[in-house]
Amino acid sequence: MGNDRGRGRKRQDWFGGDGRSGNFSGSDGNGRDRSEGPGGRDRGPRDRRDNDRGRPQYRGRPQVEQTREVVLPGDLLAHGRSVGGPGTYTENGVVYAAQLGVRTFQEGKVSVLPLGGRYMPVEGDEVVGKVQDVNPNYWLVDINAPYPAPLHVDESPWQVPLGETARYLAQGDIVVVRVQTVDVVKRTKLTMKDGRGLRKLAGGMALEVSPSKVPRVIGKGGSMISMIKDMTRCMILVGQNGRVWIDGEPDMIVLAAEAITMIDRNAQQSGLTDTVEAFLENRTRRGR
Amino acid sequence: MEEVKLIREDGLRIDGRKLDELRPLKIEANVLHRADGSAYVEWGQNKVLAAVYGPRETHPRYAQKMDRGIVQCRYNMAPFSVTDRRRPGPDRRSVEISKVTAEAFERAVLTEKFPRASVDIYIEVLEANAGTRCAGITAAAVALADAGVPMRDLVASCAAGKVGGKIVVDLGKDEDNLGQADLPMAIMPRTGEIILLQMDGHLTAEELDKAMEMAMDACKRIGVVQREALTRRYSVRSGEAKEVDTEANGGGNDG
Numbered sequence: 001m002g003n004d005r006g007r008g009r010k011r012q013d014w015f016g017g018d019g020r021s022g023n024f025s026g027s028d029g030n031g032r033d034r035s036e037g038p039g040g041r042d043r044g045p046r047d048r049r050d051n052d053r054g055r056p057q058y059r060g061r062p063q064v065e066q067t068r069e070v071v072l073p074g075d076l077l078a079h080g081r082s083v084g085g086p087g088t089y090t091e092n093g094v095v096y097a098a099q100l101g102v103r104t105f106q107e108g109k110v111s112v113l114p115l116g117g118r119y120m121p122v123e124g125d126e127v128v129g130k131v132q133d134v135n136p137n138y139w140l141v142d143i144n145a146p147y148p149a150p151l152h153v154d155e156s157p158w159q160v161p162l163g164e165t166a167r168y169l170a171q172g173d174i175v176v177v178r179v180q181t182v183d184v185v186k187r188t189k190l191t192m193k194d195g196r197g198l199r200k201l202a203g204g205m206a207l208e209v210s211p212s213k214v215p216r217v218i219g220k221g222g223s224m225i226s227m228i229k230d231m232t233r234c235m236i237l238v239g240q241n242g243r244v245w246i247d248g249e250p251d252m253i254v255l256a257a258e259a260i261t262m263i264d265r266n267a268q269q270s271g272l273t274d275t276v277e278a279f280l281e282n283r284t285r286r287g288r
Numbered sequence: 289m290e291e292v293k294l295i296r297e298d299g300l301r302i303d304g305r306k307l308d309e310l311r312p313l314k315i316e317a318n319v320l321h322r323a324d325g326s327a328y329v330e331w332g333q334n335k336v337l338a339a340v341y342g343p344r345e346t347h348p349r350y351a352q353k354m355d356r357g358i359v360q361c362r363y364n365m366a367p368f369s370v371t372d373r374r375r376p377g378p379d380r381r382s383v384e385i386s387k388v389t390a391e392a393f394e395r396a397v398l399t400e401k402f403p404r405a406s407v408d409i410y411i412e413v414l415e416a417n418a419g420t421r422c423a424g425i426t427a428a429a430v431a432l433a434d435a436g437v438p439m440r441d442l443v444a445s446c447a448a449g450k451v452g453g454k455i456v457v458d459l460g461k462d463e464d465n466l467g468q469a470d471l472p473m474a475i476m477p478r479t480g481e482i483i484l485l486q487m488d489g490h491l492t493a494e495e496l497d498k499a500m501e502m503a504m505d506a507c508k509r510i511g512v513v514q515r516e517a518l519t520r521r522y523s524v525r526s527g528e529a530k531e532v533d534t535e536a537n538g539g540g541n542d543g
Contacts, residue, residue, distance in 0.1 A: 070522050072515055073433055074441030074478045089398060089440065096478075098398055098438040100518065115522060117436025118324065118343055120402070146343040146405035185354055185403045212436070268522075 070115070071097040077110045085111025101212075102268070115268075119211035119241040121145045121179045121188045126195065128206065128239035131173045136163045141177060141190055144208070144241040149188035151177060156192050157199070174201040174245060176237065197237075204235070204247030207257055209264040211242035216267045217260055224263065224273050231280040232256040255283055292466055294452035301451065303460050308502055310446070310458045310509065311419075315426070315517035317434045325435025327517070329427040332460060333417035338427035340435040343405035357402040361390035361409040363424055369416040385421045386411075392425065392474050392484040398438040407437055418464035422447050425474050425484065430514050434521070443483065444511035445474035448503035450491055455498045457506045471496070473503040477511035480504060 071077065075097040077088060084095040085104075088111055097103070101112040121127075121143065129141035129149070138152045151169075153160040158168050169175065176198050180191040192198040209217055217238055218225045229236050234248030234256045244260055246253045259276050266272060294302050301307065311332030320326035323339035330336075346352040351360070363385040367376045378386075389411065397407060409431070411424035425445035433442060449459045451467035464470055469489030475482050482504075491499060 070519060072442060072518055073439045074476065087438070089438075091440075096440070098401075098440070099436055100433045100522070101436070114436045116325065116434065117438075146345055146402055148345070186405075 069103045070101070071103045071112055072100055073097055077103060077112075083109045085109035087112030087114055114212045116210055117212060118146060119144045121147070121149065121182050121186065122240070123179055123182050125179045125240035126198070127177060127179060127241040128201070128237065128243035128245055129175050129177050129190070129241075130206075131169050131171055131175065134166045134169065134171055136165060139165060139169050141175065143177070143179075143188070143190070143239075144211070144243055145186075145188065147186055147188055149179070149190045151175075151190040151192065155180065155190065169200060174206055175199070176201060176239070176245075201237070201245055201247075204245055205253050205257065206243055206245045207260065209242045209244060209260060210267075211240070213264050213267045214238060214240060214242055216272065217244070217263050219273055224276065227273060227277055228256055228259050228280065231277070231284060232259070236260075255280065258283075292462065294463055294466060295454055301456060301460075302462055305460075307454055307456045308505070310506055311460065313426075313510065313513050315430055315513055317430050317517045317521040323431070323435070325431045325433070325437070327427045327430035327434060329423050329430075331419065331423045331426070332458075333415060334413070334420055334423045335415040336420060336423040336427045337412045337414060338424065338431040339410045339412075340407065340428065340431040340437065341410075342407040342435070343402035343437070344408070346404060346406040351406070352404050353399075355400070355403055357397070357399040357405045357407060359390050359394045359397055359399065359407050359409065361386045361393065361411065361428070363389055363411045363413070363421070365413040365416060365420070369413045385424070388484055388486065389421065389425055389428065393428065393432065393439075393443065395481075395483045396429075396439045396441060396443050396476055397432065398440060401438050407432070407435075418459055418461040419447050419472070421445070422458075422472050422474070426510055426514065430517055433518055441476035441478045442511060442514055443474055444477050444507040444514060445472065445484065446503055446506035446510050447472040448499040448506065450489065450495060450499065455495055455502060457502045469495075469499070471499045471503060473500065473507060475504060475507045477508050480508075 077095040077097055079094055082095050084090050085106065087097065087099045087101055088095050089098045095110050097112045099112050099114045099117065101114040104111055104113050127143045129143040131139050132142045132148055133140035138150045140148045141151050143149050153165060156168065160168055177190040177192050178195050178198055180189045182188050225236060225238060232248060232252040232255050234246050234252050236256060237245040246256050259280055262276060262279065263272060314330040316328045318326060319328045320339050323341060325340040327338050343357055346358060351358060363382050365374055365382060367374050393409065409428045411428055413420045413424065422445040425443060429443035432439060446458055448455060448457045448471045449463065449467050450469040451459065451463040459467060459470055469487065469491045471487045473482060474484035
């Protein structure tokens with residue numbers, strides 16, 4: 001991937017799925033989405049990875065807009081036969097909020113969409129990790145979770161001779177990995193196998209957003225992220241753990257980073273895509 | 289009898305408060321950038337800052353629990369927080385307060401949701417004027433909620449005590465030093481479950497009941513202020529968006 005660096009015109013586009021349940025693989029096909037995007041600009045040279053196989057499979061984000069009510073821990077959510085979803089706990093058949101967040105109803109469950117909090121690894125999540133430690137047969141990867149996660153050489157896409165792990169991934173390298181398993185005590189195993197886009201990242205810039213804001217950064221059906229990619233001509237990758245990786249022209253990286261920080265900060269606002277678009281339009285026009 | 293009249297002729301306290309009146313309380317949530325959650329509390333002349341990190345990997349490793357997370361706390365008083373400079377570093381008193389605070393929050397936080405990890409609370413007392421452990425717990429509870437840590441309920445804390453023969457709530461510095469008893473208490477407001485109760489001094493059984501009842505009531509009032517602080521913080525956010533936006537646009541036009 002190192003050869004991508006600095007080639008600003010090149011546009012690649014894929015990202016880490018949408019929302020909790022999202023799947024990274026859908027992102028490959030995003031090129032198609034974008035061609036219908038604003039302006040429908042030409043795409044320029046494209047990466048091999050960037051072909052059109054696979055349609056994006058965006059599962060709809062929970063509809064937060066309709067019932068946005070901020071709840072605090074201990075707030076009563078529902079009486080009676082209601083079932084509590086994520087972010088809640090039940091005591092004597094009554095559902096209470098366990099976290100600061102927005103009350104939502106999805107799939108017949110009352111749940112709380114957190115407004116903050118740490119990333120908790122979930123099987124199948126594709127995340128952006130940083131190699132923390134190199135061992136003879138595995139790497140320890142920091143995935144922004146409370147627990148560092150091992151990536152075993154057998155789960156890497158390379159044939160790594162014993163003890164030569166450092167030649168493939170060194171400390172500080174940024175990688176896209178998938179959470180393979182999470183057991184009861186949250187021991188997390190990672191893999192880089194059989195996933196499109198699971199790889200080492202080189203160049204570019206990484207930033208962090210709150211993991212709970214990831215669905216917002218991506219937008220409904222990827223609308224937000226593809227808009228930002230379009231306008232900044234950057235390659236952007238959003239991991240479920242809230243790490244974002246951006247590569248493109250230096251100015252544009254900065255701009256994209258600003259836009260994403262803006263989303264992170266104002267995630268509760270409605271009509272955010274338009275706001276961000278206006279912001280980017282304003283700034284790109286000035287640049288010319 | 290003490291020389292200082294802690295209860296005045298008119299039945300008010302030395303600082304002019306009624307027996308069940310709290311000192312003015314101001315809470316602000318999310319004040320620190322690098323912490324996962326934070327809060328700042330001004331309570332009378334107390335100024336306390338609380339920061340929360342985690343859930344994160346437990347250090348030291350031996351403290352890890354395989355089946356649940358733990359809550360760790362450090363209560364610290366700044367050297368300049370009291371009139372005579374305090375020698376920096378943990379002492380017997382602050383180690384004790386750290387311990388009881390951590391244990392109180394262990395009950396409130398849903399630790400089973402993050403096995404092996406820990407939530408770390410740091411309470412820094414910037415200015416002390418009696419009742420800092422209660423102020424610290426009150427701040428830490430808001431910081432925990434701000435950090436998105438799963439918990440059963442917020443935690444509110446307030447002291448009651450006996451001053452000049454009367455049971456009063458939220459003791460000030462003079463009342464604490466010269467009074468007959470101090471009874472700090474922390475509760476979960478929804479259920480009224482007591483998760484911290486200490487006592488310094490002497491109270492009869494009846495006085496204890498009265499003091500606990502008054503402290504419970506005071507804690508609930510504090511809980512209301514905590515809730516306000518959090519809701520304010522999280523509704524301001526949508527207003528803030530506009531600010532940021534105009535700023536950005538303004539910047540664009542300048543260039």
